[in-house]
Amino acid sequence: MNQKALNILEYHLIREKVAAYSQNEVSAALISRLEPQSDASWIEAELEKLEEARLIHMQASEPGMSQLTEVKQLTKRASIGSMLSVTELNRIKNNIRVTNRYKTYLLNMTEDSDIKLPLLRDRFQHLPVLSHVSDAIDEKCDETMLYDNASSTLYDIRQQKKTINRRIKEKLDSIVRSQANQKKLSDAIVTIRNDRQVIPVRSEYKQDFPGIVHDTSASGQTFYIEPNSIVELSSQLNTVTARENEEVSRILYELSAQVAESQHDIDWITTVMGELDFQLAKAKYGHSINGVIADTADERAIELPSAWHPLLDPSSVVKNSIIFGDDIDAVIITGPNTGGKTVTLKTVGLLIAMNQSGLMIPAGVGARLSIFNDVYCDIGDEQSIEQSLSTFSSHMTNIVSILKSMDDKSLVLFDELGAGTDPSEGAALAMSILDRCLETGVMTMATTHYPELKAYSYNRDHVMNASVEFDVESLSPTYKLLMGVPGKSNAFEISKKLGLDLSIIKNARQLIHMDNIEINDMISALERNTRQAENDREEMARLKQESAALHQELSEQFAAYQQMKETLVENAKMKANEIVQKAEKEADAIIKDLKSLRSEHQSLKENELIERKGKFKNLYNEAALKKQNKQQEAEKIVAGDHVKVLSYGQKGVILSVDKDEAVVQMGIIKMKLPLTDFKKEQPEKEKQIRVVPRANRQTIKMELDLRGERYEDALQRLESYLDQALLSNYSQVTIIHGKGTGALQKGVQDYLKRSKVVASFRGGMPSEGGFGVTVVELK
Structure with a gap:
């Protein structure tokens, strides 16, 4: 864009306002070169970066980067073998640490949150790790000088230097504090001249202090003398200081060499951080003017x-x-x-x-x-x-x-x-x-x-x-x-407002061409309509904003409801699982109890069996669930009816009815239960009891068909059939149980395993019925 237009538009003032939000010299330099571009792809890329910077600025915990400085001249010097000073090394260390802080901040921000910064995240993930350089600098020096323990040699040298300085100080202090020398000295202090420690001696007593005169006062009344007693020590100090400088230079050269090895990486992270602060400065300025990204x-x-x-x-x-x-x-x-x-x-x-x-x-x-x-x-x-x-x-x-x-x-x-x-x-x-x-x-x-x-x-x-x-x-x-x-012209209205005679205004109106009058009238009408349209537009914008806010609030509430719903469902599932696990344990205990009674050849009384079956019904968690197993409305029950007792799953006969309750006979057990616990059933046909004499002739079939039978009824028939087959001297019989779910087959074979009249059993051959039958060998 041409510079003349930018000057007229005062673009440089906008640039100054953006620069006020810069945190460091790197981004400030980028802002000073900011110019409008006509490349659409560049503009789109810059606005995408600006949007991510705006999201960062909206966070309250943004780390600062005021310590970032331009270091390209320093890394270039290091790369050609120059020695960097402690201050210069610290500038490089600060750049690395600023980068590390921001890298951790940005990656953590985008890890587990709704904030998405794809451009910055990708760029920071690929930044080199230079902590070894900053750690090496931090280990060797503070902000101004090398630590004594930067090397063992430097430590020894500085200890020697401290010892010599202490001895010099002690000797000079003894001279200064001596009562005999008080009147010979201009002042009872030790001072420095030409980097040597000296004492101020009055001119008339200079012969009393043999040594080296390093300076005199302007008046010539005071001589600054280094006594001979410390000249040798001072010389030793100079020698040690020279060694110290050599060791300091050696360490600084080592650190500078590390910087040189990472020159391009250090320059790169400095550029990346400078560009980030450049975008942050633009975002902060945009926020200050309540701006938008077009x-x-x-x-x-x-x-x-x-x-x-x-x-x-x-x-x-x-x-x-x-x-x-x-x-x-x-x-x-x-x-x-x-x-x-x-x-x-x-x-x-x-x-x-x-x-x-x-x-x-x-x-x-x-x-x-x-x-x-x-x-x-x-x-x-x-x-x-x-x-x-x-x-x-x-x-x-x-x-x-x-x-x-x-x-x-x-x-x-x-x-x-x-x-x-x-x-x-x-x-x-x-x-x-x-x-x-x-x-x-x-x-x-x-x-x-x-x-x-x-x-x-x-x-x-x-x-x-x-x-x-x-x-x-x-x-x-x-x-x-x-x-x-x-x-439109407002000359007549303004003149009238200012008090011009109405007759003059009327005469002026008559002098105006009729077309101009009509045009002004048309413009007035247009102005009224435009103002009304603008007011309507502002009202619509307000309503749209309120609608958007309401939609946002409803969306947030719906999201919260969905979250609460999911939480409640998860809690309900966990609770249900706990109930099921508890029920399974109790059911396993009941089944184990039944198995132990059968295995011990105990004769189960009918009331014990009913009691244990009733325990299964008690596994329902709530009374409301138990009620689901009962009739919603009591059937017409009278004495002598055959019924099924729903809460126990047993069949029985009604002995007597008393209002809403009835006495039922279940085997040898009599119980008084509500009428809603009964379901009328057809009475079972009386089974004809056959007396099977001991004889070798066949009186029963060689096979028993249990298909369609209830599990418990099937096992009772099986037990009775095997006894009859044994009495009939059968050596082999076939039990037909069908394939189905396999539950009846498993129950039959489990019974056969425990039965004392069974020698062995096997599954049927294809010609015998396959998996739908079991062939039993009797003892």
Whole structure:
């Protein structure tokens, strides 16, 4: 973008405001070079980075990076073998540590949260780890000097140095504190001259202190003497100090060599962190102006809802929606002086420059801008005394340059187009210039005072009028932009407000051409309609915002409900599992008890069997579940009925009925139960009892068919059948149990294993019935 337009739009002030949020010199340098670009891919990439920086800025725990410094000159010196100082090494260490802090912060932030920073996460994951360099520097030195234990040699040297210094100090202190020397010394102190420790001796007593004179006072009354008694010690100190400097240099060269090995990595992390702070500074500035990230339009578009100039006071600035309608290439703004026309032009130009710099812009949600190759401005008076150019000439010189440079991807801003010359000629020239812009396909905004241009849009396609509103009551502009409405003259209204005689105003109205009156009436109607439409739009925007907030609240509540629902379901499942596990344990104990009784050949009495079966029914968790096994309504039960006792799963006969209860006979057990616990059944047919004599002749079949039998009935029949088969002297019989679920087959074979009359058994051959039968060999 041309520098002249940026100067007119005061782009440099925006850059200064962004730089105020920079934390270090690296990002400050990037901000100082910030310029609008016309490369759409670069702009898209910058806005994506800005969005991630905005998300980071919204977090309260962002670590700082004020210690980051530019170190490329230092790493370059280290790479050619130069020695870095302790201070310079600490700058490199600080850069590494700032990077490590941010890397940990960003990776943790995006690990288990809804915050997604794909660009930054990917970049920081690939940053080199340089902790070994920073740790080595930190181990050897503090912020100003090497530690004594940076090496064993340095430790020994500094211990020697301390010893010598202590001996020198002791000798000098003894001289200074001596009573005999008090009057011979100018002051009872030890001082430094030429890096040697000396005592101040009065000139008349200098012969009493043999040694080396290093300095005298200005008056010549004091000699600074290094006594001979410490000269040798001082020489030793100098020698040790030289050795110390050599060892310090050796250690610093070692650390510098480590820096040189990681030169490119150190430069890279510094660049990455500088760019991150650059984006953070842009995000912080955008947040300070309540800005938004504009959408990029593929087609030519300028849609700036509720936009305002970023350099004006946000508390008092008037926000205007600057929106080019469909197929609109030019907007002509009319209105009074100081009404905000020029500010509107600068707002559009500056916001486009900010957007194409990867910055947030001061506008409402829904802002859309296309990418322009350049923005050209003819704003303000550039009259040059040196070149003897008039206002009109200076404007026209600039316009000529713009017309030569512009293309269909340019935006041109004209302020007071055609001003500074004869009104009729200026208006005609302005319309001709606008025609050229339309022919070239250039998007144009122009301000004017010429009434001829008010009707310009009605005679041209792709042109729209706009105006800045003027409050006749207060005789002041409202700075409100009315898109689609040309400005009208308020001379009569203002004159009337100021007290001009009504007859004069009436006479003036009669002198105006009727067409102008009709145009002004039309403009007034348009202004009213536009104000109403704008008020409706603001109301709709408010309702839309409230609706969005309500939707967000409902979404959050629904999400919370879903979470609570899932939690309750999970808790219920866990509780159900606990109940099932408990029931399984109790059922296993009951079954084990039954098996132990059978295995011990105990004769189970019927009441014991009923009692144990009843325990299974007690495994229901709640009374409500137990009730499900009972009849909802009591059947008509009378004495003598055969029933099934639901709560025990046993059959019985009703002995007597008393209101809602009845006495039932279950085997040898009598119990009194509610009528809802009974279900009437058909009485069983009396089984004919056959007496099987001991004989070798066959009296029963060689096979027993148990298919369709209840499990318990089947086992009872099996037991009876085997006894009869044994009495009939059968050596082999076949038990038909069917395939089904396999439960009956398993029960039959389990019984056969325990039976004392069974020698062996096997599954049936295919010709015998396969898995559906079991062939039994009897003893």
